[in-house]
Amino acid sequence: HVHVLRCPDAYRGLYLDGRAAAREAIGRVAARGESFAAFFFEAMPSCAGQVILPGGYLRDVCEAFRDCGALCVADEVQTGFGRPGCSFWGFEAEGVIPDIVTLGKGIGNGFPMGAAVATRDVAEKFANGMEYFNSNGGCNAACVAGSAVLDVIREQGLQSNAERIGRYLLRELEQLATRTSVVGDVRGRGLFIGVEIVMSQASKVPAPHVADWVVMACMSSCRVLLSTDGPCGNVIKIKPPLCFSMENADSLLEALGEVLLEDLPERLPQLLHHDAEAAVARDKLGKIRALLPDREPLSAGGTAAVLSGRSREELPGGATDAGGVAGVTAGGRSRGCRSARILRSLAGHALSAALGALLSSKLRGGWRGLRGGAWNCRWLAKLWTPLTDHSSARVSSEG
Ligand SMILES: Cc1ncc(COP(=O)(O)O)c(C=O)c1O
CATH class of the missing domain: 3.40.640.10 (Type I PLP-dependent aspartate aminotransferase-like (Major domain))
Structure with a gap:
């Protein structure tokens, strides 16, 4: 449990x-x-x-x-x-x-x-x-x-580098937060930093659409890779390698500054509209959940x-x-436990077959979208093709 x-x-x-x-x-x-x-x-x-x-x-x-x-x-x-x-x-x-x-x-x-x-x-x-x-x-x-x-x-000295660069990033990000309404909270320790994106600093309502847009804009305009996390997906996470230098930190701050202060304002009304709709949906779901009785733990x-x-x-x-x-x-x-294990293992087999079929069909079609790049794709192709040709050809041909 x-x-x-x-x-x-x-x-x-x-x-x-x-x-x-x-x-x-x-x-x-x-x-x-x-x-x-x-x-x-x-x-x-x-x-x-x-x-x-x-x-x-x-x-x-x-x-x-x-x-x-x-x-x-x-x-x-x-x-x-x-x-x-x-x-x-x-x-x-x-x-x-x-x-x-x-x-x-x-x-x-x-x-x-x-x-x-x-x-x-x-x-x-x-x-x-x-x-x-x-x-x-x-x-x-x-x-x-x-x-x-x-x-x-x-x-x-990577631990002290994390301390020094992290402190600098936190200070600069807090400064940036004073110049935009959508950065609600900047928090972190060392090179473990979160920037919480909200609809407004007054409301503190999570704004995942704005956060996603900022992350995509940093990638496409500035070639800076970030991602989001948190229960609402509205926290931009900054967790770079520990060798992150002062110069790297400045590139990141420049990208975030450009996107948040210069590019975002034009798109903000539309993104906030989506975030407002999402907030209403979350609120409704919360109210429905509150009416449900507590479930027994699995x-x-x-x-x-x-x-x-x-x-x-x-x-x-x-x-x-x-x-x-x-x-x-x-x-x-123990009975519940055993049946859960059997179910998990069956699900695992079904998932392997489906994943194998999907990968082999994608790889034969020259798909290169997998994380890890071409080398991983070649390795996966070698691994999966014999398996799926043998056991899941039907699933594969049906896509
Ligand atoms: C906090 C945390 N714990 C555990 C894991 C799993 O680690 P591993 O894949 O080495 O088992 C992850 C992987 O993302 C993680 O982020």
Whole structure:
């Protein structure tokens, strides 16, 4: 079972009390005679819209979950390896020591690698004959890449670079916000920055159409790549490589300034019209959801609480997903768990066949839209063509 805590929104003053949020989740689970096994979090929720948690929030939540016997698990995939600038890890900046830390992405600087680090106490629980197997576990080449990445971060002072450039960007972006009505909030730590685009600074209503337009204009006019995130998709995320220089920062600021101050005003009325319609639709949906009874959490073999921001759907248990913290109850219902696994695996097979058919037909047609460019396309073509020619030819020919 997964319970989602609403992500704090300091800009609008919402859900700021971590202790109350944790107690509410713990009470709800206790009423069913269960307890939490783990609390998963990003110390700086990223897909939730580049969120900086209110001071002490994470400490309070972790303390509450630990008091009821749960482990605290930090996901440092997006936030670790010096990105916060003031610290190497996101959790350090929040004054929290997790029991388990999960690592990925930046750990190999592009080389596929992941790792989980645990306290000795937790790790020793696995030394009981339980077998964990992974084909690529302990891959030497990945470890060499990971080791080189750590050397480069230290030797090139990339953590302090993140601090210095991040501070400069935040200051300049705050300045820019005083010259346009659509930048509602500028927040961040190191090279982890969010610019929240709103219909007006007074209303604080999210403006995803404006945000998307700004991102596309930066790409097409200035060749600067940005993207959006957050529950409404209206937060421009700025999370460049840690070697981002002062010169790079100035190019980015110039592009954003040009687009926001010079190009946007002409298009703004039309974009705001779309955003107003979207806001009405969101409001209606919210009212309908408020009338629905809380749903039982989905059975997945345990209970967890999570801060997550990508899904815009209401999550099981009646909690609305808005950003990224969780807890897990031990001992879920095993029958539900098994059937969920079987369903997932069936869905996986169907998805593989459909994806294979789609890719092979697109690749034969010379499609080059996949991320990763031509090399990835050739690799995928090699992988998928024999599979799909053999097993999914019908699906493929029907497109
Ligand atoms: C915050 C976060 N956690 C975990 C993951 C998954 O990482 P991996 O693909 O290395 O399993 C991602 C991937 O985007 C992520 O952004």
